[in-house]
Amino acid sequence: MKEKPFAITLDVGSSLANRTGAWRTERPEYVHRLPPCNQACPAGENIQQWLFHAESGGYESAWRQLMRDNPLPAVMGRICYHPCETACNRVQVDNAVGINAVERFLGDEAIKRGWTVEAPSVSSGKRVLVVGSGPAGLSAAYHLRLLGHEVTIREAQERPGGMMRYGIPRYRLPREVLDAEIDRVPALGVTLETGTRVDDVLAAQRDGGFDAVFLAVGAGIGRRTYIPAGDSARILDAVALLGSMEGEGPPLLGRTVAVYGGGNTAMDAARTARRLGATDAVVVYRRTRDRMPAHDEEIEEALEEGVRMKWLSTIKHADGGRLTIERMRLDETGFPQPTGEFEKLDADTVVLALGQDSDLSLLQEVPDLAVDHGMVEVAEGLMTGHQGIFAGGDMVPAERTATVAVGHGKKAARHIDAYLRGTGYEPGAKHAPAGFEGINTWYYSDAPASVRPRLELARRVSTFDEVVQGLDESTALFEARRCMSCGNCFECDNCYGVCPDNAITKLGPGKGFAIDLDYCKGCGLCVAECPCGAMEMVPEE
Incomplete structure (x- = not known):
């Protein structure tokens, strides 16, 4: 007996036989949100x-x-x-x-x-000078080179890296890792000139035939404060201490070291002192722990390594290996006030970690460039008041972290590229943020x-x-798999699987889904069962 061919037919009860889209008052839409x-x-x-x-x-x-x-x-x-x-x-x-x-x-x-990253095959013919090889300078040079420009970095120190090399200890950043990532920048065709100080930026731009300049000199000058001290007192600044670790021999600090300050540099200095043989490293800070600018993980690691903390304290006098410490109290505004209570503290060396400033001497001859409180004022695109000169990183008003500096370098590169091409750079509009309520x-x-x-x-x-x-x-x-892909579809197929009307179609890997509005009746199941909040219901017009 000959078998009849098998066929699928749609009866009246099938969802595909009933165009239920006419019932809809709301419809689902796929969205893209900013994680x-x-x-x-x-x-x-x-x-x-x-x-x-x-x-x-x-x-x-x-x-x-x-x-x-x-x-x-x-x-x-x-x-x-x-x-x-x-x-x-x-x-x-x-x-x-x-x-x-x-x-x-x-x-x-x-x-x-x-x-590796491949260098661009086409050159714009434009030349850019980057002053400084810290995170901002390296980032700017990298992105400018990928945009097709010829880039020269000039670095005053003998080795590149800026404060990543001369301010961050090896126990946090091994130098072989730093060198490996820096080496990719000259490998792209960027000219790197170390041991080359720029004293006059306009002269350097003119003599080198550069079409634009990005200033990224960082903040490598340790701030000082007046501490009455005897002739035998030894007082260093933390920047000089950490920078000296890149020399031939480590500095001699003695058995007891006091670090004056409460930031991350203070923690690095105290932890470095412990590694250099100090049996007692003490951080002296005028406020309480909760007001310390140092990140909590830095404080915790310092405490684990035996660094002592003297909060609500200030150094009043240094005499040889003996310090006079005054206890402080916080007033109603949180500002430290003296109490008149004193104690003694042994310290062979005092290390000042009171913040850092940028060396802006190279800008003395630049007109129309504004400096406020030791920082260069810049516009939204990081251009200074002088046409063609941009600045970023620690020398402009912003949070002083390496990641911020990297972001400045990328942002400056895009605006410099637009400046060199005679256009304007407009970043794309950002999506609405993805909140936890959509997960x-x-x-x-x-x-x-x-x-x-x-x-x-x-x-x-x-x-x-x-x-x-x-x-x-x-x-x-x-x-990596713990990521919830907040606000963006990762093709889990939930919407496809739960739709009672078979109204959702898979478009293929990486292409997402489509909704057939002839059959979607707006029940909202797909939105309710989307794990990452990549769908929403909108009123039907």
Whole structure:
């Protein structure tokens, strides 16, 4: 008996036989929202996008996405204070995604595997001078070169890196990592001139035939304060101390060291003193811990390493190896006031960590350039009052972190590029932020963050080996997969699977979905079951 061919027919009860779209008063739409991590990143990284590549094991693709915004991922994965993680929505579920740890893993993986960035094949014919090779200068040079311009960096120090090299200790940033990432910039064709100080920026621009200048001299001058002291008192500034660690021999500080200040540089100086043999390193700070400008993790690591803290204290007098300390109190405005109570403190060396200033002497002959409180005033595009001269990093009003400086370098490069081409640069409009209220947490299992291993405490104060270690491939993959893709579709198929009207069509990998409004009756199930808040209901017109 011959079999009849099998066929699917639609009866009256089938959803495809009934165009239920006519019932609709609201319709679902796919949306793209700004992830909170992206919004909080000072370097302007597309964090969610490179995490998307990383969570599928596409580490090189993730690294290349990262390098579009930040040329120093292995460095920033160590020294950035990750405001992206503070903003992460996942912190309301268990712990923030370890974005910084995954960034470091990708940066280290690139160094290990020798991944490179190709230089542009076409030159614009324009030349740009970058003064300073810290994070802002390197970032600007990198992005300007990729935009097709000829770039020269001039650095006064003998080695590049700025405060990353001369201000951040090796136990936080190994020099082989720093060197590996810096080397990519001249490999693109950027000319790097070290040991070359720029004393007059206009003369340097004129004599070198540069079409624009980006100033990124950093803040490498330690601030001083008047402390009455005897002839035998030894007083150093923290910037000089940390910078001297790049010399041939470490400085001799003695057995007892007092660090005056409360910022991250003070923590670095105290921890460095412990590694140089100080049996007692004390941080003297005028306010309380909660008002300390140092990041909490820096304070915690200093305390773990035996650094003592004398909060609500100030140095009144230094006489040889003996300090006079006055106790302070905070008034109703939070300002420290003297109490008239004194105590003695042994200290072979006093290290001043009271902030840093930029050397602006190269700008003395520049007209129309405004300086306020030791910082250069710039417009929105980071151009100074003088046409063609831009500035960024620590020398302009902004938070003084390496990640902010990297972001300044990228921003300046885009505006310099527009200036050189006679156009204007307008950044694209940002999407609305993705809030936690749009996340369907039922679909995310508890997965506490991976903890980065640390060097054993017993070894820390006797070596400059790196303290915070990196994730291995398995933990980095796990950490990347904890991302909830806030506000953006990651093609989980939930909407496709729950639609009772078969109104949603898959367009293919990476292309998302389409909604057939002939059949969608606006029930909202797809929106309710979207894990990441990438859909919303809007009134039907």
